[in-house]
Amino acid sequence: MGLRLFLDGLQDRVARLLGLDPANRTVIVRTMLHRPTGDAAGYWLQLLIAAALATLGLALDSTAVVIGAMLIAPLMRPIVELAMGLATGSAPLVFRTGLRSIASIVIVVAASAAFTWLLPFHEPTRELLARTAPSLLDLFVAAACALAGAYAVVMTSNEVATTAAGTSIGISLVPPLCTTGYGLSIGDWEMAQGAALLFTANLTGIVTVAGVVFVLTGFGQVDVRAEERGLDGDEDVGAATRLGRLISRRASARLGPLPRILFPLALLGAISFPLQRAVDEMSRRSAIRQRVRELLAGDQKHRIVQYSLDQTARPTALRVVIVGDATGSRSLEQHLRAKLDVLGERSVRVVVWAVPDASAFSALSARLDDIPLELTPPVPPPPKPSLQTRLATLWPAEAGPIVTTWVSHAGPTRLRVTHLGQELGPAGRELLSRALAVDGTAPLVEEHALIPLVGDIGDEARWLPDTVQLIERSHDLEIHLCLTIPPAPIGKSRTRERTETVLARETVQRALEGRTNTTISDGPQWSISPSLTPCTSVADRATLPSRP
Structure with missing residues (x-):
């Protein structure tokens, strides 16, 4: 009892x-x-x-707009009240502020993504x-801002507004959430995870x-x-507060110390390892900066006039200007790439520009960080087929397979197609x-249709000229x-064979x-049939249609 007093x-x-x-502590908790x-x-x-302003400020790279979003954002209030609920063991306060904090996080991330x-x-x-x-240092910054936020809650002077404004700027709750939404929207999971860790x-x-x-x-x-019993007759409370009050009525006392301590400890355990890893990354980056500085300072072969090491780029970018x-x-x-490889930094992209004199350097240095690491050549348009x-794509199957093509670009483009099958005709x-026109210029299409020819005995005068041409x-x-020719007569009938038949053969x-x-x-019959494959049987060739 004495220790308690x-x-x-x-x-x-x-x-x-x-x-x-x-005496005002009860009033603050009651409020x-x-x-x-x-x-x-x-x-x-x-x-x-605040979410809209923060998203625009982040996208436009405007620090002023981001700070404005920090000042407007009310997210710190339910989080501080959650801390009060854990400190006092009030289940209604923990439930209401916890639910509002979770809903606020989801809404800000979703709104930013949209x-x-x-x-x-x-x-x-x-x-x-x-x-x-983020790093372990960000946790210390958050702790310092939390001290200021808690102080703003307990103090009663007119400096509360100033303290709250400074705390809002320092703690930066909404911008990390908006960065998470930004990363989720563009599919950059590394950005989303890093920002979520910072908010946590x-x-x-x-x-x-x-x-x-x-x-x-x-x-x-x-x-x-x-104070919680006063909620029973208050109808102007939300569902989360009523649920917390229901739990507190069934409990014999306020929330015990174990659940009140476990929540902050769980958060600390969840972020300690990644934050420690981030501190190691910061140490590594510092070592790289120092090593790059030493490498460039010790180089006596080149006249180095300026360099820029951008470790926020992905991957890290080292730009150097020499005369x-x-x-x-x-x-x-x-030389720099070899030294960085030795340090295990093979992903660092190095680019060195050479300028002839001081005037050229002045023009270049003004935009050193804006110059791309590699001048990407324009992507050539895909070659036109x-x-x-x-022709192979547009050729109608009904016209038969194409045997060969001939193209002449002397004067108007001429295209001659030799194919097996019926003629396309003038309209075709x-x-x-x-269909083959490019940029409004159409080729002149010619065709040689190699079609089967069939003629009866006695029809040699019509069949023979086309066959010789084929x-x-x-x-x-x-x-x-593939040809079929009427056989020559044997014996006495040979003298009776028509002269046209003998000449045709x-x-x-x-x-x-x-x-x-x-x-x-x-x-x-007389018949001739061009084919891309070896000839078929006589029976197959006999079924060819007669030429009109």
Whole structure:
């Protein structure tokens, strides 16, 4: 009992040192418990405005706009009240502020992702990148701001507004959440994870440090059970507060110390390892900066006039300007890359520019950080498909397979197509020419249709000229000619054979001399059939239609 009185007296003394009248502690807790539901509309409106401003400020790389969003954002209030709920053991306060904090996080991230999706550009700015690599130092910053936030709650002077404004700027709650939404919207998971870790570090700092401050200033002495009973007759409270009150009524006392301590400890455990890893990364980056500085300072072969090491870029970018020529810039670039490889920094992109004199350097140095690491050549347009390629795509199957093509670009483009099958005819050639047009210029299409020819005995005068022409056209083509010729009579009937038949047989045989891939068979008709494959049987060839 004596120890309890001593601790209570010590807490009262700390409260008075901070300007807090111990009698006002109950009033502060009562105000937080009886937060009316009517303030919800103003809270959510402020939060959405802050999310929109923060997203635009991050995308535009405007620090002033981001600071404006920090000042408007009301997110710190429910988090500080959550710390108060944990310090006093009030279940209704913990449930209401915890639920509002979770809903606020979800809404800000979703709103930022939606705003980002509507933007016509998605470049990673410095403001965005600055919130993707948190460290253990950010937790200390959050702790310091949490002290200020808790102080703003307990103090009663007119300096509260100034302290709250400074705390809002320092703690930076909404911008990391908006960076998370930005990263999710563009599919940059590394950005989203880094910003989410930064927000978690800030949340942990506020809840932990503010809760400790509230305990040290004696808020645990408040009869929170009596204050919670006042909620039973208050209809202007939300569902989360009612749920917390239901739990507190069923419990014999306020929330125990174990759940109140576990929550901050869980947050600390969740962020300690990644934040420590971030500190190691900062140490590594510092070592790289020092090593690069030493490398460039110790180089006596080149006249180095300026360099820039951008470690926020992905990957890290080292830009160096020397007075000299291209040979010197390539030599220094190779030297720096070799040294960085030794340090294990193979991903660092190094580029060295050589300028001839001081005036050229002045023009270059003004935009050193804006010059791309590599001048990316323009992507050449895809090559236009050749005329033959487009012809193969557009050629109608009904016209038979294409055997060969010939193209002349002397004067108007001429395209001659040799194919097996029926002729396209003038209308078909005109349609094909229009389909093959490029930039309004259409080729002149010609065709050689190699079609089967069939004639009866006695019809040699009509069949023979076309057959000889077909044989002549096929001399340089890799096709097979399949012919059937009426056999010569044997014995006495030979003298009665028609002269036209004898001449036709001799003419065909002379035309075929020296030609390979030719098959001649006896048959009741005259026929010739070009083919891309070896000849079929006589029975198959006999079914060819007669030429009109």
